[in-house]
Amino acid sequence: MNQHGLLHNTRRQFLSQCVTGMGALAMASLCDGVAVNRADTHHPARAKRMIYLHMAGGPSQLDLFDHKPVLSQRHGELCPAEFFDGKRFAFIKSRPKLLGTPFRFGRYGGSGASLSEHAPHLRRVVDDLCFVKSMHTDQFNHAPAQLFMQTGSAILGRPSLGAWLSYGLGSESRELPAFVVLVSGQRGPSGGTALWGNGFLPSVHQGVRLRSQGDPVLFLANPAGIGGAERRMALDSLRTLNEIRLRQTGQPEIATRIAQYELAYRMQRSVPDLMAVDREPEHIHKLYGTEPGKKSYANNCLLARRLIERGARFVQLYHWGWDSHGSSAGENLRYSFVERCRQTDRATTALLVDLKQRGLLEDTLVVWGGEFGRTPMAEVFTGKYIGRDHHQHAFTMWMAGGGIKPGVTYGATDPLGYGVSEDPVHVHDLQATILHLMGLDHEALTYRFQGRDFRLTDVHGRVVSEILG
């Protein structure tokens, strides 16, 4: 432990007091974001907030970013024996054939980054991005790999990245939760709500999902028959009664409860205001491709920007549907993968453009990526559909904004795109780097549970200083 340990001991004490219901006023301040401010970071933060675009299902790096001409030349050959023998895959059961990308690639921007034809908008911001082509993970199934990416462990029960950030940094907003989750696509991510769970951290740190159906925050709206005036009247009464009780008993938790009811009341106003995407000007809708009233990834990108502007610490988007096995129409590289690109490329680009034009990109970290990559071998080679299996050994992610070196590519894969050939970046390294940019030391950000000091990065992780700007 280093000097920052003291800081965290203080925080831990203060949380454990909350747990026993005795330091509840401190908890109230934590929720209000007063007690926790920038001075609390381990080192100066390069990013004050973060947007994480999780492409659930595992998008193919080989058909978007990691261009492999040699793979295309050898398309149709049986893969080298060492790609298969003794290796584990989710679905490939016999030695498969190599699958070259069916798409055209080009080089774009001053950095000359390679992009496939299905990322046409992204060309516009390519010089703001840092591609990490040497990502690798430990897991090759969706739920465990998503959990691994978001919580640092494939096993259920650990706090998620957002929960750690909320725990470490608190919220900047008095009216919004620190950690907000937005989900689009036909279904939610495989790992379920555990992906934004608080694990063993206090539950204030769990991600709050803003829903696109019904109340954006659960139970936000007053019940039918209770208007704003009636609610205020009832809350005033409640407050009076609780204050009487506070005077009788002297229990500080009552003061906290009064404050939390007022915060809930403020949220009832601020969240609908946040969600009112239709108030954005026409050129913004054009930029993102949003259609107000329709739920979509584009809507969520726009919401992410609105959240960031209003002080949310960490906004996480999930967009499901990148699982391109080739086994059905819905999991086909030629159709559904292209469709996912079409659904996301413009809005993702718009988000970066918009953050930049508002001066927010310099202290907002944006991360794009799936839970793993796809194999350079075909899982399904012939027939109506083509596709690739889950691949843990190499995939591409990109980062942009707060503290990230723009216009660079870090790491590389072998000529067939099977394994990392240069500068490997493990999921725990990515997590360490993210925490670092947010001003936190991944080895010092710990929480004691079941006798162990837990970290997001377990006992691993290296800050990838090469990609820091």
Add this chain to the structure above:
Amino acid sequence: MKVDVVVRRAIVVLSLVGSALVPIHAEDPHWAYEPVRVVPVGPLENQAWSRGPIDRYVLQRLETLQREPAREAPAATLLRRVTLDLTGLPPTPLEVASFVEDAAPDAYERVLDRLLRSPAYAERMATWWLDMARYADTHGYEGDGARQIWLYRDWVINAFLQGMPFDRFSIDQLAGDLVPEPTDTQRVATGFHRNSPFCYEGGTDLEQFRVEAVVDRVNTTMTVWMGSTFGCAQCHDHKYDPVSQEEYFQLYAFFNNATEATGARFTAVSPLRQAGAAALRARIARLEAQIAGHDVSDFRQTWMETQQHRGLRVWKVRDARSSGGASIDRLADHSLLVSGANPARDDYEIVYQWEGGRFAALGLEVLHHPSLPKGGPGRYEQNGNFGLSTLEISVSGPQPQSPWQTVEVAEAFASYEEPQDKVANALNLQQECWCTNQQEAQAWFVLRDPLMLAAGSRIRVRLRHASKWERHGIGRFRIWSTGEPGLGELGEMFPALNVVAILTKPAATRTPKEVDEADSYLRNVDPAQQLLHAEVARSKQGLRTAETMVMQERAKPRQTRVLLAGSHLNPGASVAPAIPAAWHAWDDRWPRNRLGLARWLMSKGNPLVGRVTSNRIWAMFFGQGIVTTSEDFGVQGTPPSHPRLLDYLADYFVRTNWNLQTLQRQILMSSTYRQSSDIPMALRGGDTSDRWYGRGPAFRLAAESIRDVALSVSGLLDRQIGGAGVFPYQPPGVYEQIHSFNTAWKTSERGQQYRRGLYTWWKRTAPYPSMIAFDAPRRSVCVDRRPRTNTPMQALVTLNDPVFLRCARGLAQRMRSTDDGSFTVGLRIGFRLCTARDPTSAEMEELTRLHARSFDKYRGQPAAAHTLAEGGIAAGPRANQVGVAEMAAWVTVANVLLNLDETLMKY
């Protein structure tokens, strides 16, 4: 052994020189591993306060701090506190009144007796235990499919209901399957370790998650019984506590021999009903013997006469043809046997000369015959099945040139049909068909309108076999008709044709088997027997069984190997089941399996289990343990605030034969527990934390209790005990949006919606939202203490969740319909229900003002008032508008009462 601990710790300390992290003295043995030692308290200044040893330990500490204990809490507050602590439910106003008025010295003790015996106590204790057991109704991970293991929850409730001693409670859960001649309930108890999550995602390496499940079982066992946290030794030697990686895998070996994680299932009667099961079985046997002994000879006669009177007749068919060239021959019993050609598709046509009278329904029997493949009743050579796709009935006059008229069949019933191939499929021209899967069966086709046909009229029946199954004609069949189906008083809609066939034979030609068949049928329909039958059916309800997941050992043991860095892909040296050397001794009479491990955990030599468990019971009432890290009694855990008190409790618990209720009673009887929780003026505004128990406990209720209290005070709570998980209302889209196999949340029927929180369906990837808001865990891992936060999300739940609004309506109803209808009485009752005390005048004033102002507002908004008062359901006559506005005002008040700090807290 002790030396070993010291040596290891010395190494740890050396390796951490320069760090402030481990302020321990290497030469001291760690307190938690030392034997429990009771040290009495010396003389104290305050002689009057202590009611027993617990108070003396607490007071000793307070006196060294020069602090006075607090005064005793008012009777009503104390009753509410202890009722919530022991049952998770609030006391009723009647219970409060009778306790407050009861001046007898044992009044409080009698309350404890009453509470400890109540089923609500068992449910509350189960709620506590299920977090540690990580009980859930789904597997977790992707898909997160449903699992059925609620019999285990029933077992836990039942164990607390029966006051099962903690050693048996532990051994049955850890190894109930391995004890000599295990009972059904003991096997159900082993569900404890089948609660581990499992990943069934397509493409998953099953071994990876089997290993994770075994790891989960090791870690859970060590947390629950040893207060030791072992997770780290999975990957490397424990840094602080005396467990090496090899020792970890020796423990792991105890659990490594269970059938796969997808493993064993067991069917049993719920443990909650086991006690009455034997008596019930005897009763059923008695009733059945009574039925079997009943003489039906008189009834036989009556029954046949009734059938004849109804116009039941068997068709003596002379004219039957096959479209496919098969021959159809009539046998002596008037059944028709098909033989010869069997083309892909064959339709039969039967034309029958009517004898006259009413024709209301057609009966079709399909029968076995030795000449048919596999004995029939169908002709398909592989298995003797048939597939009847359509049955058509037409009628015509006696003259050959009379036109045929199709008769409409309204419905069909069969004595047997396959789930996918129902007899109703034969009512249309589509491909689906009726199939009996090789069984004999009978079907009745009921005409929309009964016909009165003259003698000589012709009835034509077409049996079509046009399903996708080829060569599936009926092989042998018999046709009947009746003029009057469905005479309810005989308890049968249609006569059993097989019985009619038997009884129409001359008595001498009936085989004994046929006589039996007929008689047992007649006994079932004889009205004289109906009461007995109903009684049997009712009794059998009590013996309903259900399937549940249990532990089971493999016949062929697995070889356990150390998994290097904790990964199942890196197996190292082989190890055998053993316990870590630094801990209490193993007795070689114990088997080296889970049962032996359970006996080791519960053996007298183990100082930890008593300390750990009594510490948790303490925490249950005081909000924190004497060791606050109740899951970690190791070197890294916090030391006990009152080490001697902890040892006293541990010793008392073991001495009183592991009786949890005795321990609980001992704690609850203390002056320490009975103190007021109010914070003295002198301390206000500063640090109000209190580890020395100079005040009574005060903390927020657990998630389940928040729900149960609201349901209880609103009069909605359904008090059914035990059973499968239920689905109370939750907003659409929460459960369904998650990537999952079982995506629909089907809200339970009326009463089931209002069951206690512990019965709510627990889905790991999308838990019930209002429970999660109040810090309920996901139950993916063993959790022995929940955090207690205070957030705006919680306010939104209790203010706006439709479940809580429904509770507000229920409470409003109770307040309005007080005996004398008086307004202030109503307010008082509502307040008392929620807080167990009378409101002060200031509180009454505020509530009165709120009611009056709401009433004013809602009088001017009849639509809003309706919606709030009635939940949007169309209300009664307009004349009642004042009544509705008044009700809306009551709902507003009730909503505030349910959100009072005091309602949500235990003081």
